[in-house]
Amino acid sequence: MTNTKVVLACRPTGAVEDSNFNLVTEAVAPIKSGEVLIKIEAISLDPAIRGWMNEGTTYIKGIEIGAVMRSFSAGKVIESKNDAYGEGDYVEGLLGSQTYAISNGEGLKKLEMSAGKLSHHLGVLGMPGMTAYFGLLRRGKPQVGEVIYVSGAAGVVGSTVGQIAKIKGCTVIGSAGTDAKCDYLLNECGFDYAINYKTEDIDVKLKEYAPKGVHIFYDNVGGETLDIALLNLAQGARVVICGAISQYNNMGSIQGPKNYMKIVTARGVLTGIIVFDFVQEWPIAVKEIATWIAEGKINVKEHIAEGLENYASTLKMLYTGQNFGKLILVP
Ligand SMILES: NC(=O)c1ccc[n+]([C@@H]2O[C@H](COP(=O)([O-])OP(=O)(O)OC[C@H]3O[C@@H](n4cnc5c(N)ncnc54)[C@H](OP(=O)(O)O)[C@@H]3O)[C@@H](O)[C@H]2O)c1
Structure with a gap:
């Protein structure tokens, strides 16, 4: 063999x-x-x-x-x-x-x-789904009526985060790099708003879609996207750093957040997630996500x-x- x-x-x-x-x-x-x-x-x-x-x-x-x-x-x-x-x-x-x-x-x-x-x-139902589940629920701590912005939204992590946030009663904004991906977020994942970050200004759109600021920013992208989101935080916001794909090819000179003082004025929290820290609890999340898929609440x-x-x-x-x-x- x-x-x-x-x-x-x-x-x-x-x-x-x-x-x-x-x-x-x-x-x-x-x-x-x-x-x-x-x-x-x-x-x-x-x-x-x-x-x-x-x-x-x-x-x-x-x-x-x-x-x-x-x-x-x-x-x-x-x-x-x-x-x-x-x-x-x-x-x-x-x-x-x-x-x-x-x-x-x-x-x-x-x-x-x-x-x-x-x-x-x-x-x-694997590592990326677990990242979405625990990153959002344990770090983002969504509350009914809050606004969440998720970057890298059309990927498995981002789309799962947004769909769980909808289940939890949030208004969901996602950004992705093509119109087709944005259409998918709106029409198949039930997002409230989608931003094509390549053709639209994220800052302008966030101010339009979340005039009172975002309560949770779930970041998969980092760099400039993170900086723009920091300008648009609501009071008590949670910024969940899940990934920074815009920086992975250049980790030697990473583009850091220059607007981090906005965490101070928002009385916010900047927090990280490593999915492996929750490995003992993965079976609970697998069961719950599988149920949501069966109920048609999560599109895969x-x-x-x-x-x-x-x-x-x-x-x-x-x-x-x-x-x-x-x-x-x-x-
Ligand atoms: N912390 C943890 O434990 C953990 C675990 C798993 C994953 N993650 C992180 O979660 C994130 C999403 O992972 P995934 O598996 O769901 O991947 P994914 O979103 O399916 O694929 C990556 C996507 O990133 C976007 N992208 C690539 N380069 C970009 C750039 N320069 N600026 C903006 N967007 C860019 C692309 O979508 P567009 O067409 O929208 O640009 C691409 O399709 C990654 O950052 C990953 O490292 C973290």
């Missing part, structure tokens, strides 16, 4: 390039006692991968040169020498961007397939690409806005 894997060939200096990766094939090793062999069926491509390609450590250590590209992946157990997993079980974990993975069970999650299809367990959009040979071009989509929905690679 042959495993095909994408490995890190060298670290990018700016945007990701094809030359940063190599495609390697090797024989699949026999599994040992306590291990399982998994045939990977879906690979999650997440914005954080760009950060993981850097040397050093943030909340997680950078990928070593020559190592398989780190990713949440999901698939089927095809051989097991671990009592906790049987052949045919569907599982998910940090299994890498490859066709087969061997796991000793550490960090491996058995999937409840009745909650949603495999790709959903990497998106709205996925962007499925195929072929490990297309890894680089697919990953690049995240940083250019070419993906429309949760980006999944079928190996």
Whole structure:
């Protein structure tokens, strides 16, 4: 049996390039006692991968040169020498961007397939969905009648944040980079307002849509977007820093918030979220989000690409806005 894997060939200096990766094939090793062999069926491509390609450590250590590209992946157990997993079980974990993975069970999650299809367990029911749920509910703390602005709104995190905020009785404003994405937010996700940040002035639009300011700013983008949002806070606002995708290709000289004193005048809170801090509670959130999906309260959009040979071009989509929905690679 042959495993095909994408490995890190060298670290990018700016945007990701094809030359940063190599495609390697090797024989699949026999599994040992306590291990399982998994045939990977879906690979999650997440914005954080760009950060993981850097040397050093943030909340997680950078990928070593020559190592398989780190990713949440999901698939089927095809051989097991671990009592906790049987052949045919569907599982998910940090299994890498490859066709087969061997796991000793550490960090491996058995999937409840009745909650949603495999790709959903990497998106709205997986790490990004958990980020939206806990980032909004625990850090943003939405109250009925409040106004929330979410940037990067058409992605899996942003669209889930906005839709949960609607469920919680908020007025929801989202920004995204194309008219098609804005239409999706308004017509399929039930957002109240959508801003195309490439053709419209976010500051002007926020003043129009939220004349009394925003109570929650859920930021996936950072940079200039964060600065503009800080100018539009309501009293007692919560600013949730979830990500800063506009900065990921240039973390050496990040564009920081120059308007941070607005937190003072708003008597606000600037707070961060790391989804892994809530891992013990993920099952509760999976259940609740699956229920909302079944009730038609959360719309799920996925962007499925195929072929490990297309890894680089697919990953690049995240940083250019070419993906429309949760980006999944079928190996
Ligand atoms: N803190 C945590 O624990 C945690 C966990 C998971 C994810 N996150 C963060 O959540 C955010 C969203 O992740 P996701 O998986 O839902 O990705 P996503 O939104 O599906 O994909 C990334 C999107 O970012 C937008 N983008 C790219 N470059 C941009 C730029 N320069 N300025 C503005 N927008 C840009 C693009 O959409 P447009 O077409 O709209 O530009 C692109 O489609 C990311 O920042 C990610 O790092 C944080």
